[in-house]
Amino acid sequence: MFPCGVPLTPVAAAVMIEEERYGEHLRERSRVPRRTTSDGGRGVGPVPTSARPRRITIEDVARSAGVSRQTVSRAVNDKPEIDPATRQRVLRVAQSMGYRPSRFARGMVGPRLTTLGLVIADVLNPFFPEVVSGVLAAADERGWQVAVYSTGSALERETAVARTVVDHVDACVAFLLDPGAIELIHRSGMPFVLLDNEHRPPSVNGGRIDFATGMRQAVGHLVERGHRRIAMLDDRGRPDAGDHGTRHSLFLRAAAEHGLPADEDWVFPAANSLEGGAAAMDDVLAGGFAATAVLGYNDLIAIGAMRRARDRGMRVPEDCAFVGCDGLTLSRLVDPPLTTLTVDKELLGRAAVRQVAAQMTGAGTGETVIVPRLVVRASS
Amino acid sequence: MFPCGVPLTPVAAAVMIEEERYGEHLRERSRVPRRTTSDGGRGVGPVPTSARPRRITIEDVARSAGVSRQTVSRAVNDKPEIDPATRQRVLRVAQSMGYRPSRFARGMVGPRLTTLGLVIADVLNPFFPEVVSGVLAAADERGWQVAVYSTGSALERETAVARTVVDHVDACVAFLLDPGAIELIHRSGMPFVLLDNEHRPPSVNGGRIDFATGMRQAVGHLVERGHRRIAMLDDRGRPDAGDHGTRHSLFLRAAAEHGLPADEDWVFPAANSLEGGAAAMDDVLAGGFAATAVLGYNDLIAIGAMRRARDRGMRVPEDCAFVGCDGLTLSRLVDPPLTTLTVDKELLGRAAVRQVAAQMTGAGTGETVIVPRLVVRASS
DNA sequence: CAGTGCTCCGTGAACGCTCACGGGAACGTT
């Protein structure tokens, strides 16, 4: 685990950091096991999970405490019809036996907890935390639990995630791209809201962001500032049925409306990350388009590109202006602050939950549309 | 084969079902009439069970499709011992009736899904997404589900969240401060790992960040750069049993070790946000301490403070240097890039899951310690 | 023609819990 026994001095560490990826900086001190589970016979060494001891049930506790199931139930559930002394005794026994009521058995009989599945691409993408926040808040208001799944932005993982979701939650809000995965969840019949997918099947409810209006604002703003040579950095991870709805095509349409020269050549694919934006910026500069403005698929890509441009000695916005999409908190903090199409992501999450709730009561819902707002900052 | 003659046709069933598809969630609490089916002998034809919203069970599908429970189960679960034609027919009926197997009933009998509860303060705080990412990844490797709860950084909400957690998950990884909430979860007996809490009870397993080493690095670095008047902006949201372990006291100790004048007066409380950092910076400047360096409880506070300083015309790091804690991605992107004590938050999450897993197998675990590293950038 | 195997399907039983109900003390009331 340790690369070397002696800890690095602060200075040495500081120097090596900027270059290196995180090393293993984990120390684990093991402690003696707290409670030895009643050794079931041949126990030697760490007991593997395969030797699955039978679960401790309410019956076990009842027997051990010399009362009935129901009395144990009353004790652990804080019901009134029980003698305080008995309750204490039962609770002590239960505790000492390590008894924990089964969620499943409880769910079978009592009022059922609704678990909402939330499928996102990647928590590390700063777009999602805000959505998650909205979903958590709205779910909490309804007394729901939220199970979060991440596809890791990997299209091929979506099907696996969808399969898990179908089995383990009652309703689902998802960012998904793979039609197979979408179909899987849809077919399961659970309430389902699909977010931010331009190719959403008509029978699936969804929420989308009105980037038609947004792109028109963004391009209009740049044109107003005198730009005519505008490049776009597209997210290459998304399927490009370029016909309609994608930011890609909406950008081209908006550009055409303003009589700009922009066509497919002006759209550069970028990986959805800062690094992806930087790399795409290199392509723009190498392409000889002499673009005076760059519009990113999202803030992450735009910021990556902007930083690369500065690193190459360009002035922002004099030599090149930058505009992003999404309106991340981050966009306000970078230098220069980024002009961006701000989307109320938290609202998107809340609205999705509301739609799901509507589906539960049998009401059809349709789609939610969120209109972005252009926030002009120093980058353009 | 079936006692009462004519089973419902799929179509008819589909029509009458549509309204009560989500019965599991709507289910009313009064259960006086337990069951209207299985009338005991004087069969007068199929009784329409549409009296109240009752969940559609495998039994309903079986009846409607003219087969047994088990056959429906086989069809739904893709088991081999079934005629392909039968499977198709059953699936069609099930689909048209809107049948969805109950998670709870399944969990009762089959292999149980472990749900890990993850309690964080606020997804919008950029510290947490990385932890979440680590937890999700590690949980996924073990085939666990993760339910995320947010306290909204509100101490008074912690108890409520803890109560929910205790009832609805199998194990728990949490950022919690309220001793009552912690006790609640601990007492439930579920595997539990408490993160980043300097006042963790000894009997609770946990993970912490070694800020003793970290603070020494940070202060040492600033001293090396010639600073002797260093202020700290503390998180005022955390209980300050200032005795040991808190960044607050570790800062003072490190300062003392370097013979700096810093004492309690040099520590300023700040709300845990950019705005909080900015406001605290105002206090520092108003206090007349002439600090030449500011150390933030975390990056958020440090960045807020740094921006405020710049807005007031100060040069960074010439007039005042800034150092943060946590090593957020953000810290690299602000201007100037922030010197910070980088913590591998993803590893923290992973390690926590590993500890929880260890507790499940009965092995004692102890604590995980993560050592931060100082990343020096342009802000100092 | 009995025996054997295979395919497909149905019947208890069990999972662990809570609800409704009923019953027995202990006490007070008529």
Place this chain on the structure above:
DNA sequence: AACGTTCCCGTGAGCGTTCACGGAGCACTG
């Protein structure tokens, strides 16, 4: 003395599913 009340506590039933078993029907053997 008989009766109603209150307080505790126990018993049967059911929640919806899968597992283990068994059995009917058929084809293929010896």
